[in-house]
Amino acid sequence: MKIQAINGFKDILPDQMLLWRRIEHTAAEVFQRFGMREIRVPLMEKTELFVRSIGEATDVVEKEMYTFSEKKTTMRPEATASIMRAFIEHGMHVQQPVQRLFTIGPMFRHERPQKGRLRQFHQLDAEIVGATEPQVDAELIAMGQLILDELGLSTSLEINSLGCQECRPPYRRKLISFLEEQREELCEDCRRRTHKNPLRVLDCKKTACKTIAHQAPSLLEDLCEGCSSHFAQVQEGLDALEIPFTLNRFMVRGLDYYTQTTFEFLTADLGAQAAVGAGGRYDGLIEQLGGPALPGIGFAMGIERLALLMEQNAEEPLEQQTDIFLAALGEQAPQPCSRLIHQLRKDGLKAAMDYSGRSLKAQMKQANRCHARFVLIIGDSELEQQQGVLRNMQSQEQQSFPLTGSPQEQSQSLLRLLQL
Incomplete structure (x- = not known):
């Protein structure tokens, strides 16, 4: 169970x-x-x-x-x-x-x-x-x-x-006198509180007591x-x-x-x-x-x-956005991608990555689920050519992204392109 x-x-x-x-x-x-x-x-x-x-x-x-x-x-x-x-x-x-x-x-x-x-x-x-x-x-x-x-x-x-x-004391006496006249209509708790703490009667949520409370004298008058x-x-x-x-x-x-x-x-x-x-x-x-x-x-x-x-x-629910999703494809891409994504996070970006090696279609679906603004596609062929593919998920426009230089240099280049 x-x-x-x-x-x-x-x-x-x-x-x-x-x-x-x-x-x-x-x-x-x-x-x-x-x-x-x-x-x-x-x-x-x-x-x-x-x-x-x-x-x-x-x-x-x-x-x-x-x-x-x-x-x-x-x-x-x-x-x-x-x-x-x-x-x-x-x-x-x-x-x-x-x-x-x-x-x-x-x-x-x-x-x-x-x-x-x-x-x-x-x-x-x-x-x-x-x-x-x-x-x-x-x-x-x-x-x-x-x-x-x-x-x-x-x-x-x-x-x-x-x-x-x-x-309060003069009002308390006035309120107790009023509540005593209504005693039979009060709930058990309010009867007990009439002399001990009469103001609490005015806060009772029982229907009958609320009706009586609305007829009670007001402290504003005293x-x-x-x-x-x-x-x-x-x-x-x-x-x-x-x-x-x-x-x-x-x-x-x-x-x-x-x-x-x-x-x-x-x-x-x-x-x-x-x-x-x-x-x-x-x-x-x-x-x-x-x-x-x-x-x-x-x-x-x-x-x-x-x-x-x-x-x-709300007209639509709040969603946690991701700045960039790294789609690593093939056997060689995960290692350089893991170094780059760590640097991106150190530089303040909300970045996500799938380490499972699934297809590009599956990873793009995951990027959509995490509301990624951009996807950087890096496969074995992109590594060989030293050119990744940067996709804007809103406009669906794509551009080449150079995979040269250190992870720090690549991260700074992405920051400029993403205007973050």
Whole structure:
């Protein structure tokens, strides 16, 4: 019996990797334009890190984490907590007051696999630590929007504010009172969370609870003066950058550490998995994890979902091109061809060759399969005459190519002819 991949864990095949590489390269390039620096954090952390940061009463901690209980360790379900742990552990705030960090990699959550949602999934993650200004919130959102724009994806942006420690308590009491009146209609999880963590009720995906949540009082109505001013300036910043958005007063996100600005990039093209990216401000998280009292804001984007959207929008699939294919024919050609192809690769060309000695027709088919721009045909007779045949695979034009000189000299001649 064949061994197959674990449910929710998916292979990323070579043809798909072309698209993934484009997403990762585009994101990394945009991040660097905004002064972001790459960080890589472990896949495994102490379980306490996620309990303290994400929140004990969240679905992620209660139901979705891959935890090794005897070791008290967990495979990371998201990147922000790990980056903040590294930030604190290495005293990065001492080196530079404002840190702009990004990472790209896999996360793990035990949830029901479906389109765009896997148990091992991959994210682009960006964090700005040490900046309180609302203009930074707008800039971070603009960075996420620019990544989507450069990938050719059309999404909508929704924003909200979750307030701060000053304005949340009065709203919390108001929300609990409302939820108590609706208690009989709530699911079992939401009944349990009503007093422990009422904001989580607003994030419930059950139909009945979602209906109740849309009737609940909005935190926007209870924002303190500081949070209200901050959120207004975020909106002004987005308007100034010509980034359209809508207010969603029901958005709370699924993690407890969020404060003030929260946002989501949404699509209508992936069914129930509408969010392709989301984030927000987490001004108390670093102190909560034992670090200095510094603010922070960040977002994550799901690479699987970005790839699905790009596949749906693509007019034709991405193909990995080869600059030149060497068709070696006969008994004598493979050896000089192997020396030449090695030199071509050293000089930066994407070059391919068939060592099996198959017919010219078979090798030309292989050249087409690897999307070669040119084919250099070298057989025993070409070696004897010291003239190979260089074919342009697009125009089908052919010309002679001298096989004199060293492999280095031949490679430089080919570079000039191919204009690479």
